[in-house]
Amino acid sequence: MKKLISDLRVTENVALHDRYVLLKAAPADGTPLPEMLPGQFAELRVDGSPTTFLRRPISINYVDRAANEVWFLIQLVGDGTRQLATLRQGDTLNVVYPLGNGFSLPSGDERLLLVGGGVGTAPLLYLGSMLHEKEYAPHFLLGARSAGDVLQAEAFRRFGTVDITTEDGSAGERGYVTQHSLLQKEHFDRIYTCGPKPMMVAVARYARANGIACEVSLENTMACGVGACLCCVENTRDGHVCVCKEGPVFNIEKLLWQI
């Protein structure tokens, strides 16, 4: 899939609670957005932050074809992401995209579980919309520290069933995603997950124990985003591979996690 570098124009900046923003942007020159797969990401250039040197890899949260808009869900962690959060409607956002490989889509009649934690839920919205389009009924299990960290729940509900866990019980069931009663009650054929590594490891362990196909989307500190610098490696059955190029989506059978 051809990669592009292009200037987007920010169409909306939606503050989600105090630690997240949703940036919606469209190509500045009005050209249609390129094809993008759920799970792929973009490298966003950060302008005007003296302490930020590199681009920031941000997964594709959603693609609104009708509006020709791509969404980026950004957690404010450092100077770079905080600077991105200051972008306002009409500002330019330079991106290199689409990067990496997406989730593999199901074939035939499968029951699908999408498990996200914190900002890791971002790529699952686009994936869910795609699955919904293909007439699957994805089940979303969203984990967060507390109610304030549950992101885009309404948007998820448009594409499937949503269950929630929070560590403090302020929303949904109390505990971790892997403790949710849903997993006792229902059987799934395929799991897609993205979030903090401990969560993904627990989900992967559950999947393997129950013989369920499972793909995880990894996050990693990256420089180039195209497999040139070899900085963002994950150790796999094939040795060190670039998360930016061979990932960010991996089948758990490829990984060397102790599960």
Add this chain to the structure above:
Amino acid sequence: MKKLISDLRVTENVALHDRYVLLKAAPADGTPLPEMLPGQFAELRVDGSPTTFLRRPISINYVDRAANEVWFLIQLVGDGTRQLATLRQGDTLNVVYPLGNGFSLPSGDERLLLVGGGVGTAPLLYLGSMLHEKEYAPHFLLGARSAGDVLQAEAFRRFGTVDITTEDGSAGERGYVTQHSLLQKEHFDRIYTCGPKPMMVAVARYARANGIACEVSLENTMACGVGACLCCVENTRDGHVCVCKEGPVFNIEKLLWQI
């Protein structure tokens, strides 16, 4: 005179032609501006410019006591000044000021000529206002490349007589300030000048030739602005001295210029 570091709030950004902006600012906390002498300068912190590391020394253009505003006239030369030019009403401007020594004020009945070139006219506005307050009738001679570079002419007229020269003759007399007919017609007791070095040298030469007291305000690349780093030196009869601390205003008799 006590130096301060303080946050100012930009009250107005006036674009002057395409290469200059006039920033007006007032203390964010509403406290009255400190005492400032004509010829002194401030070190402006530049926020949000990845290629700018140091503050930018900018002379005090004018002090509006009634509005509690200080004015900075900024020429857009590099990334730092271009970034300062993006400041809008309400933005914070951190300054260290007042720095350096001002012009020495006249005593008794003196005829005063203030000669400025380009953005070098900036400190002369504040000086002129001070002289006007003390009931002198300063004569301003403003030189520029062309009409578009003649700055704040109207403001100068409030405080005295204004004559103009431009290199292309698009405003006032054609030529350099030292070629202006005024210098043949009238005699002055004291000259204050600020602008490009070749202009100041010519003015200083004229002053010495005619036995006129003359002070020049020098510009120099600076780091600290308080005489600590010894980067901005001018060679004088006292050896290398810091323009930021011993200057920026010097009596021409102190300098080693070939005049």
Add this chain to the structure above:
Amino acid sequence: MADLRVNIGRLSLKNPVMTASGTFGYGVEFADFIDLSRLGGIIVKGTTLKAREGNPYPRMAETPSGMLNAVGLQNKGVDYFVEHIYPEIKDIDTHIIVNVSGASLDDYAETARRLSPLEKIPAIELNISCPNVKEGGMAFGTSCRSAASVVKAVRAVYGGTLIVKLSPNVTDIAEIARAVEAEGADAVSLINTLLGMAVDAERRRPVLFTVTGGLSGACVKPVALRMVWQVFHAVKIPIVGLGGIMNATDAVEFLLAGARAVEIGTANFIDPQVSVKVIDGIAAYLDRQGCRSVEEIIGGLQV
């Protein structure tokens, strides 16, 4: 428009802009963004005799105006390159140069020997300055004797254009440059990364698995320019300058300081099109300055 061609020994480049080893993959990673044939050359990833897995993650840390990396020469080895990668890139219409690293003199020589038959690889860049592996060559690059010994060993078996990439982590880079020139190097390239370190204060740990790593990016440009200037006054062979070049003006600064060509490295991560922008910017500079050829500004600093 000014003539941009320059020669590095017998190697003639269509323009002085190459991409630096380890920052541009094998070129193909950037084919979507630029026309690779516009480049003066592509210096591909550090290659060793045997495959290397490189260092564990984390390998990267962002720093003020730069970054640290500790990749550790991850590559599949020279034979894999010859069999599988070379066929994929040999038809790119620019010079492909292979960066060669080793743990011993024999490693260097044997790797160079296996690359020498490749028609479309007219030159190698001998990396005697990788700071990220114990046997990564930096040991070779930090003394005149060892630097000379590597060049001598490779020169004996390699007939192509031999560029030696020097380490900036030395007291006197000029004497190292003279030592490799004396052993028959056709050119030197400098600087490799400065050895640096990053600390995570809250976790009280180093950011990099290897603790230290190689510093690159805009932050190192002043050091790189100084070393190019010093080496320019010490040797007669051509200098390839690199270190923090982010735009055409930076590249011109290196040419003025004495570099005959430049390499664009870390900047490729921030703008995958920067290399061609630098080529266009150098041409525009030369026209603006009324120069008919880039040769007119090489070492042209007026002091």
Add this chain to the structure above:
Amino acid sequence: MADLRVNIGRLSLKNPVMTASGTFGYGVEFADFIDLSRLGGIIVKGTTLKAREGNPYPRMAETPSGMLNAVGLQNKGVDYFVEHIYPEIKDIDTHIIVNVSGASLDDYAETARRLSPLEKIPAIELNISCPNVKEGGMAFGTSCRSAASVVKAVRAVYGGTLIVKLSPNVTDIAEIARAVEAEGADAVSLINTLLGMAVDAERRRPVLFTVTGGLSGACVKPVALRMVWQVFHAVKIPIVGLGGIMNATDAVEFLLAGARAVEIGTANFIDPQVSVKVIDGIAAYLDRQGCRSVEEIIGGLQV
């Protein structure tokens, strides 16, 4: 609140934050901005036996996340310091340390000897690493033998706390540190500036009159941290860390890497109050981390 006191040899500092020579004048220049008595120490301007006019203008160039300077040890000489400057600053309630440079062993020794009677100057920082004057000491600081010889000469005549400021422009800073430790240095401070250069492309000229100058500022922090870490594992005497410290987090990184105290340099130009902010920030960090004393984090990097 955590105990911030640290000892550099027999010198006990109320906190580990000092201001670096050449960036803080004689302290009084900053008296309007901060309470000088809060500082752990003030290291005043480089002082030589005879007065020096320093280098011609231009002496400064801004670089990415840093700056180059080529002041060239401008100062009025040690006798002027003793007679005119010392009386003005001796009552500042913190340690005043004089940075000493010289062109010969005798220069260093005689300057140190004339400072030793001054009751309120408990220590000197021996600058064997100034890159900006031919006889500015960097020659002394780039070989073990010459570095040792300077320390030996000064140690013989100076009984106060002797801190030796090391040059980063060397292949192996650890061996230089060991050499000065062996001659009786009480502590080492590092890093001095990296030798760099800036070019004005349009004018085709160096920016600095001296062509090369010393690089400082945030850009050098990764190199400085690495060298502090290396020296921490090479010597037993205390290390004073400096190089690109812009805030308290940076300072903590140096302490974790092995520095017992730090110097704030170039950052003073951007925020004249930064030094006290760093003190407060270190205290806040220690409280946050549940440390009772700054001693708990010195060299506390977990690897």
